Amino acid sequence: MKTYHPKSLTTETTMQPDTPFSTPTPTQTVEPPTPPTADPLQSMNIAHDALEQEATGIMGIQIYADICAQIIAGQQEIIGELAVDQAKLVEGLSVSYEAGQIHCILSAEPVGVIDKLIAQYQDFFGHAAVEVCKEAVSHLLIKLQQTEIPASLR
Amino acid sequence: MNKPKFIFIYVLSGLMYIWWVVTIAMGTREELTNYLWQAGLAVSAISYAALGLYTSKHWGGLRSGVGKGVFFIALGMLTWGLGQAGWTYFTLAQPDVEVPNAPILDFLYFATVPIWTYGILQLSKATGAKYGLRTLKGKLFALSVFIATSVLSYFMLIVVARGGFNTYFDTSTLPADSLPMWWIAFTDLGYALGDAVNLALAVSIFGLSWKYLGGRFRVPIVVILFAFGLMYIADFFFSYYDGLGTYFNGHWVDLVYLSVVTILAIALLGMDPKSFAQKTVATQTIAEPAEENIPVLQTAAEPVSPPQIPAQPQVITNTPNPSDSTPAFQPSVPNENIPPEIANNGDNNAA
Numbered sequence: 420m421k422t423y424h425p426k427s428l429t430t431e432t433t434m435q436p437d438t439p440f441s442t443p444t445p446t447q448t449v450e451p452p453t454p455p456t457a458d459p460l461q462s463m464n465i466a467h468d469a470l471e472q473e474a475t476g477i478m479g480i481q482i483y484a485d486i487c488a489q490i491i492a493g494q495q496e497i498i499g500e501l502a503v504d505q506a507k508l509v510e511g512l513s514v515s516y517e518a519g520q521i522h523c524i525l526s527a528e529p530v531g532v533i534d535k536l537i538a539q540y541q542d543f544f545g546h547a548a549v550e551v552c553k554e555a556v557s558h559l560l561i562k563l564q565q566t567e568i569p570a571s572l573r
Numbered sequence: 574m575n576k577p578k579f580i581f582i583y584v585l586s587g588l589m590y591i592w593w594v595v596t597i598a599m600g601t602r603e604e605l606t607n608y609l610w611q612a613g614l615a616v617s618a619i620s621y622a623a624l625g626l627y628t629s630k631h632w633g634g635l636r637s638g639v640g641k642g643v644f645f646i647a648l649g650m651l652t653w654g655l656g657q658a659g660w661t662y663f664t665l666a667q668p669d670v671e672v673p674n675a676p677i678l679d680f681l682y683f684a685t686v687p688i689w690t691y692g693i694l695q696l697s698k699a700t701g702a703k704y705g706l707r708t709l710k711g712k713l714f715a716l717s718v719f720i721a722t723s724v725l726s727y728f729m730l731i732v733v734a735r736g737g738f739n740t741y742f743d744t745s746t747l748p749a750d751s752l753p754m755w756w757i758a759f760t761d762l763g764y765a766l767g768d769a770v771n772l773a774l775a776v777s778i779f780g781l782s783w784k785y786l787g788g789r790f791r792v793p794i795v796v797i798l799f800a801f802g803l804m805y806i807a808d809f810f811f812s813y814y815d816g817l818g819t820y821f822n823g824h825w826v827d828l829v830y831l832s833v834v835t836i837l838a839i840a841l842l843g844m845d846p847k848s849f850a851q852k853t854v855a856t857q858t859i860a861e862p863a864e865e866n867i868p869v870l871q872t873a874a875e876p877v878s879p880p881q882i883p884a885q886p887q888v889i890t891n892t893p894n895p896s897d898s899t900p901a902f903q904p905s906v907p908n909e910n911i912p913p914e915i916a917n918n919g920d921n922n923a924a
Contacts (some may be wrong), residue, residue, distance in 0.1 A: 497699050499640050501635025501846055543846075545787015547701025 446474045449487050482563065483529035485537060486556045486572075487512060490520040493555025494548065495521075505539045513538060537571040575848050578624055582842070585620070586835040589613050593831070596823050601860035603645065603668060607823040612661040614831055618654030621649045628845045631679030642696030643844050646797065649688035652839055656681030664822055672815055679760035686767025693774045698796055701785025702778045711781055718777045726769035735761075761812075768808050776799040793843035800836045807833055 427555055487506070491514065494502035503521070506514045511527025512535075525532055540548040560568055593614065596606055625647025632640035663673030670896050697703070705711040731737065775798040786794060807829040814820040 433738075495637070497638045501632065501637075517737030541788060543788045544699050544701070544790055545785065547699060547704070547782065547785040548788065550701050550704045550785060 428529070432510040435546070436536075469483065480525060480529065482559060484523045485532060486533055486559050487514075489556045489559060490533070490536060490540075490552045491521050491523070493551050497548075498540075499549055504538070505543075506536055509535045509539055525527070526573055533569040534571045575842055575845055578842055579839070582621065582624075582651060582835065582838050584853075585617055586831065586838075589617060589831055590828070593823065593828055596851070597825075602821050602823070607821070608661060608664045608668070609677070611657065611664060611822050611827070613655050614827065614834070615661055617831065618650055618657055618834045621834055621841075622651035622654055624838060625650060625841035628841055631847050638695050638698035639844070642692050642694075642699070645688050645692030645695060646837065647692075647841055649685045650834060651715065652681050652688060653685045654834070656685070663671055672820065676756060679756070683760045683764050683767070686764060686771065690767065690773055690774065691887035693771060693778065696794060696797065697774075697778045699790070700778055700782035700788075702781040704785055705781030705783070714780055718780065719773045722776065726765065726772070729769070729809050730765040730812055734809060735816050764808070771801050772803050772805040775799075790844055793840045795840045796836060796840035796843070800833050800840060803829065803836065804833045813835050847869055848852035 489501050491506045494505075498505075500516075503514055503516045504525075506512060509532060511525060511532040513524040513526065515522045515524075537549055537552050540552065549571060556572065560572060565573075589610070592610055596610060601607060625643060629640050629644035629647060633644060634640045635644060659675065659678045659681060660673055663675055663678070664670065667673065706715060779795065779798050782794075807826055810826045810829065811820065814824060814826060820826065
């Protein structure tokens with residue numbers, strides 16, 4: 420079994436425009452309101468800030484996708500391919516497993532999806548499975564604020 | 574799905590229990606029925622081991638911790654069953670010898686110890702025992718269990734059962750055609766020590782996992798650990814009665830061995846995840862609405878409004894294409910991945 424390597428993981432996030440957690444896509448035209456006598460440099464700074472905010476939102480989603488993939492990989496060492504099978508049952512999470520790498524696509528609120536994913540494994544071995552999940556993603560949780568960490572992983 | 578297999582175990586073990594009761598009630602000893610009962614015990618152990626090996630396949634076999642645990646515990650039962658089969662062969666070949674004297678049997682029985690030790694350790698990965706070792710209390714608990722088990726085993730298996738450590742090296746009581754003393758001492762002592770190690774592991778894992786282990790497979794794992802404790806008791810009493818010279822084929826100790834293989838078989842079959850998979854698959858799909866028999870996790874989750882899925886979802890690849898000279902995010906640059914109807918709507922909105 421190929422070991423999951425986070426650095427080689429390709430994660431994709433599918434953004435749903437109408438979901439509460441959606442952020443503007445790069446393809447949507449964002450026209451921040453500008454005063455009639457706006458300084459061109461100021462306009463560029465505003466556009467840059469908007470792009471940065473977008474990138475931060477996208478990176479935030481990526482971390483949650485990485486967390487899902489890492490949890491599945493950690494559980495895979497314990498319960499094998501069942502880890503992927505159980506993850507596929509989680510609403511809002513699409514999982515594909517190709518060439519030993521796990522790809523996660525989040526289509527719902529990430530924190531809720533992760534809680535559901537952990538609950539799926541908790542059904543097998545109880546709190547022991549939760550500890551396995553925590554151990555698997557401990558290096559990713561430090562990148563999140565305390566309020567951004569799913570309740571199951573605190 | 575596993576119901577026929579459970580019925581097979583209950584029927585076979587039930588017949589063996591009834592057979593034993595009838596044999597003891599009739600007071601038969603050193604007769605064919607006693608040796609055939611031993612053969613039945615071997616058949617039971619080997620067939621139950623086959624069921625366990627098949628169950629390990631559903632965990633990915635040797636590709637997962639639980640798979641390895643189930644596999645090696647079943648494999649240990651297989652080697653034990655083969656040892657029992659060899660035991661039966663030699664007792665039928667030499668009916669006047671109640672305890673066969675063959676190195677192959679010693680090897681097979683002795684082999685079960687490290688195989689079971691490895692299986693228990695692999696299974697402990699799922700129980701959370703290692704997390705119990707993180708605290709000082711957990712470490713002290715594990716240490717005290719090992720010390721207590723060592724003292725208990727020395728007393729029970731060596732002093733009480735064999736009359737002392739020196740008897741393992743006393744050649745005066747050995748028959749002329751006996752195996753070398755070093756082999757007997759190695760296998761007997763090694764088996765006793767291995768039994769003690771497995772007991773210590775079983776008790777430690779049970780205690781360290783107490784706060785962590787739960788879920789569907791809690792009961793089968795606890796039963797497996799209990800079975801190793803029962804095996805320890807069976808081995809002790811066998812050594813004790815064999816040391817006294819009062820053991821015979823069909824002794825009540827053999828009934829304890831039958832109980833061990835039966836309990837292990839039921840527990841290993843209880844570890845089959847396929848017996849539960851059908852429930853979760855039927856109740857959880859992304860597209861279907863919530864149903865009454867959905868697992869708790871869905872009802873406990875925060876309600877999420879059904880996403881309005883567009884005709885073609887917009888996929889954002891976070892890893893930039895090195896061949897692409899344009900920057901990653903440019904809202905003003907039309908994205909060729911946008912379907913025409915959405916792009917036209919965007920243009921209308923911009924206008």
